[in-house]
Amino acid sequence: MRDVAIVGAGMTRFGELWESSLRDLFVEAAVEALTSAGADHLDDLYVGNMSGGQFVGQEHLAPLMADHLGMAGIPATRVESACASGGAALRLGYMSVASGMSDVAMVAGVEKMTDGADVTNVLATAADQENEVYHGITFPGLYAMIARAHMAKYGTTDEDLAWVSVKSHHHGSMNAKAQFHREVTVEEVMSSTMVADPLTLLECSPVSDGAAAVILVPLDQAKKYTDRPVRIRGVGQATSAMALADRRDPAALDAVAKAAERAYKATGLAPKDIDVAEVHDCFAIAEIACIEAVGFACEGEGKDAARSGMTALGGKIPVNTSGGLKSKGHPVGASGVAQAIEIFEQLRGEAGERQVEGAHTGLTQNMGGSGASSLVHIFERV
């Protein structure tokens, strides 16, 4: 397999983008990615999207996106793994270039969530339809149960959860493309509307529109496109039991742990080698469970990370410097690709106020549903 690098990136602002359709969002991000890489053609295209069908009545969207980009003809494939669709697309783009199937591939993620669909019901189709959704559960409810399990097992508190959002909003306040730029306090988070006990409104990621795209080429051709390529060192992917009730431990995310283990094995790296990371904080409890699963904190100790500053800018391992899904926004199919863009910018030293000084190695962790699928990618500065 060939080494693979990211040589360009583009993304829309994330938010309620009433003026842009699904295809508009994709094209905006894709054109910016092509321009930034100076690429004038594509050999292959992967589009991560959770539910164009349910959100806007559009399946079969990979050829449509290629067409609207003015590139009808190229191979184009849509990939879905709920909120991990972007991460799954990135893995396929990596495989396409690594295998030699293509020399210039685009990986994009896109979701249009604010077009009138019943978002909570659409998102619920990422859970087990027969064993969970049918009985009325929604995603805030599923993550509330994960939070309750974590609280019962490790003594995690409401305040621990709130600190995660405080940190996310602090980081997001420095990201021009984030949905929210307002800092919040622990008191504001804790006193915001209860969505699913113990998760408050400010501990839940928002409903967002947005798209993100990156250009992948073989590492040995990367300097044709940019003097600052970022290498994809390796990827791990895993699944777990789908229904929460079928899991070994509802407080643990086994698919995330396994995906991370595979990514570390593929790269020969360990958690201590990572300088900056984006993890899947769809709810505050998710960031806590994810940093434990990828090995930044020991089991049960993720609860202290935001409060202590360990995962904040300037801390030992800054997590979600982009603002994360909470503050940057969470157009579900795009999030996995947007995570890669934050790491791409960090490793190129382009993150501005959010820059992690001297960042050499970065990690992204993206997951679907209540964590039954997960992707972990590891990147390094070349």
Place this chain on the structure above:
Amino acid sequence: MRDVAIVGAGMTRFGELWESSLRDLFVEAAVEALTSAGADHLDDLYVGNMSGGQFVGQEHLAPLMADHLGMAGIPATRVESACASGGAALRLGYMSVASGMSDVAMVAGVEKMTDGADVTNVLATAADQENEVYHGITFPGLYAMIARAHMAKYGTTDEDLAWVSVKSHHHGSMNAKAQFHREVTVEEVMSSTMVADPLTLLECSPVSDGAAAVILVPLDQAKKYTDRPVRIRGVGQATSAMALADRRDPAALDAVAKAAERAYKATGLAPKDIDVAEVHDCFAIAEIACIEAVGFACEGEGKDAARSGMTALGGKIPVNTSGGLKSKGHPVGASGVAQAIEIFEQLRGEAGERQVEGAHTGLTQNMGGSGASSLVHIFERV
């Protein structure tokens, strides 16, 4: 890239399978495929599915399928390209094994269409939502327009269309897993209910449930699993303008032609080298346009192929010996994989009454929507 072989296959009967859910269908096909290959583990899983979200309220179905197969933990990815979802999944499984990412991969396709969803409206989401569907078009209507364009340009007749269905039903009558086993006459086809002029009911593929799965391994390890592996020689994938109105010629399927051209280039083969083929006959006109696009007939001459017997069993190039989508059934996400299974069985000499004598090289052509995405795979006996 490594050479890749199929070493096992499994599929459900296709039809209105009221007793089986989406997950049941997948597991039945997957277990049969694993058993037939004697494989006890998987390194990777790709699931082609067009619209679990709209048909049965289930997105995020790759981890769910891995879980229900008793293999939670493995990497699992769902791929969607409308009715070409199965073919797109096959390409990814091929890439996974060819690249060295995995040594044992399953490629499956599954669709549950008879669970109460408004099938015509769900299928319509494979067309251009803004420029076609919004204005009321459905798939029978789109293919009727393709048929009218073909008729106007080449003099194709209602009887030419009918002969395609007569052939399909003849082949399907010999396939135990087909949805329909009844032979039909030209008169019956032509006098059946008009669906979208000029396409009659017996010229439209049915609404079906079903699943199909194959096991892929590196060719040099294939003999561990079977003494009759079938090599995947190569694959071509392409897209075209999505909306019919945006195409160079509505009577031609440019994505199919381009995908075939790429598959021939990848393998060094030509249409004359193919002994047996499955093409995407979602409507009778589709088979005619597809055999032209893949080069079995010259432009405008596909209309004569079924009537002359050229594409029937015993003819120069037997097409859709399985019965095709028309007679075997068309659970949309499964069809691309089921096509590969027919060729797998033909090249192993296991097709029974439908056997093409001495078949050495086979081709599958799968497409999405009105043809904006297409996959062509070429296979050979080892």
